[in-house]
Amino acid sequence: MAVPLRRSPADTRDRVRRWLTHTATATEIDPDSLFVTVPRNGYSAETLEVSGRDLDGRPRRLVVRVGATEDPVYPSESITGQAEVLRAVRTHSAVPVPKVLGVEPDAELLGAPFFVMEFVEGRVPPDFPSYHRAGWLAESAPSERTAVWWSAVTALERLHAIPADTPGLPELGAAGPAAQLRYWTDALDFYQVADDPVIERARAWLADNIPVRQSPHTLLWGDARLGNIIYTNTCVAALIDWEMAGYGEPESDLAWFLYLDRHLSTGIGAKRLYGLPDHARTVEAYAALTGRTLRNLAFYEVLAGFKFALITAAVTRRAARTGLPSDTPFPLHRNAVALLDATVEAQ
Template sequence: MPVPQQRDPELTRKRLTGWLAERLPSAGEPRIAVTVPQGAGFSHESLLVDAEWTDRGRPRSTRLVVRVAPAGYRVMPVSHLDDEYAILSALAGTDVPVPAVLGHEPDPGLLGAPFYAMAHVDGWVPTDLPSYHRAGPLHDLPAGGRAAVWSNGVDVLRRLHRLDPAALGLTGLRAPAGLTAQLDFYERHLDHFDGPGAGVAVRALDVLRAALPPRPATPRLVWGDARLGNLLYSGTAVAAVLDWEMAFLGPGEADLGWYLWFDRHLSEGVGAPRLPGLPGRTETVRRYASGAAAAARETAEHLGWYELFAGFRFALIANRVGRLIVEHGMVASEDDVPLARNAARLLDRALHERT
């Protein structure tokens, strides 16, 4: 849900012109146009930048997306924008499709907060609002196309989790590494995430701590926000994996749990029937495990824990989003924001399923 954005487009254009001139090949002083969205979400601000310049007498142009760290209202208590840039840089050239990055600016003086620039990638995204189970481009596909979209997303997870973070140079990420550190992080910031789902989240936290899965022999890069709404598609193929702000090092199954949980939230959690043609949980696990029966059994053994872990985090994040919407004056009270209530109810249901 967007919020009012007060950025000055002309000032932003002038400041980005000099910054891009140092990074675009033979750009001199590029001519750029900056599109400032009418509203920005409670996460990173995204600016669309069209740049034109002359290189050896030939006209050149490119379209970029500039991701700016939240300077005021933010969902997460801390920003790890430098982690995001490091991840995108490291994944370039792998079989996990990500936008090419142009540069990172840690100094907040230029745009009011640190930022990085990346290539714009054309494509379409399955919608969260309205839920893709109710409307939108995924809903409008035939059953076979829906299955391909879902399965190609699962394939991205499998390929990501086969990569060695050490070989990619990603062992120095600032995000808390491992499941215990992740639980500690959210518990330490419970006040930040306070809201209607806080009580059930605390109950879930106790359950999660009491049944931690074994540590993986080799921690993997966990995307953190692994869902269809963060995948850019060309047809039914994944063109780019977006939004790495929740990434951490840990077990890859954490992403699979979030992938399944968010789909459950967008169907059962909001009272929508699940789209025909989308593969179910068993088929999804089998594909993630490359069809190997032993690997599928190993993945499924603790998957319920990872789904609960996803529900715990999402309930807290939904709390925060609801509070920010009220603080921005977009609604009168949190009673007008169903997101947190829906997330808390689904988490409570999952806890009862475990008893």
């Protein structure tokens, strides 16, 4: 889910070098050796890759995560909050996430706050084209695909063992199903979709089916999906992209994980990869790992579709403003709305 971003590589390198000059102790990289790669893509935040040498002359790679500088995808975000989440996850669990080396809350240097992380070597299942159609996962053996999937589900289970009141976790806003629905409903005007009949139908269904809280709130990744996981072979090396992190019932993450996989397969007319466990097996395995019954999954799957339809509206507008067509061959929002409609219809 990427659209082009406009930034001068030379100017960005100079600005990042200026920041590293004052923080070399934290990053242990020689600012004079710096090379910055400015990818021509991004979704909400922007990711810059930094390579150079450490203070002893050895090769070193870092990643700079910059907040939205224009056309934000979310009504609100906290880059510093994301960094705090990553630090807390590394401190209080065995869940693999990148190590945060430094945080800059001032927007002056790069146009938005940012933080710097260690680079994690590995490969990520692609969104475009969908990993169900092309890429390393599609080229893998069915047994390897199965291992990739279960490694992700296991990482989710370990993440959801982190209580919402864990020391070091920041304030992240709405928690629980009613508060989550209120947050996204309040954002309908921001996303400019308040008059969409499918989205209104989904909102009404959700409002009529808010579940009673069944389990303690835990940390939620928010954007839990294969495309936000770095793999080493078939094992999770790092969970990345934490803009949607929050607190609530673990079913929320599991539902998003399943829904986004569905979007990238049947939601776009692609055949789902053989070897990836199906919905029922995944729910059964996750319940066994956590030792509890999942009671609110249907609500959270509709909520996932509702949120995704809103987000894709913003991404599509952003794509149009940067020169990409807002419809074919960029039918992201249209597909998201169609899948949401089918999901509500099935309830």
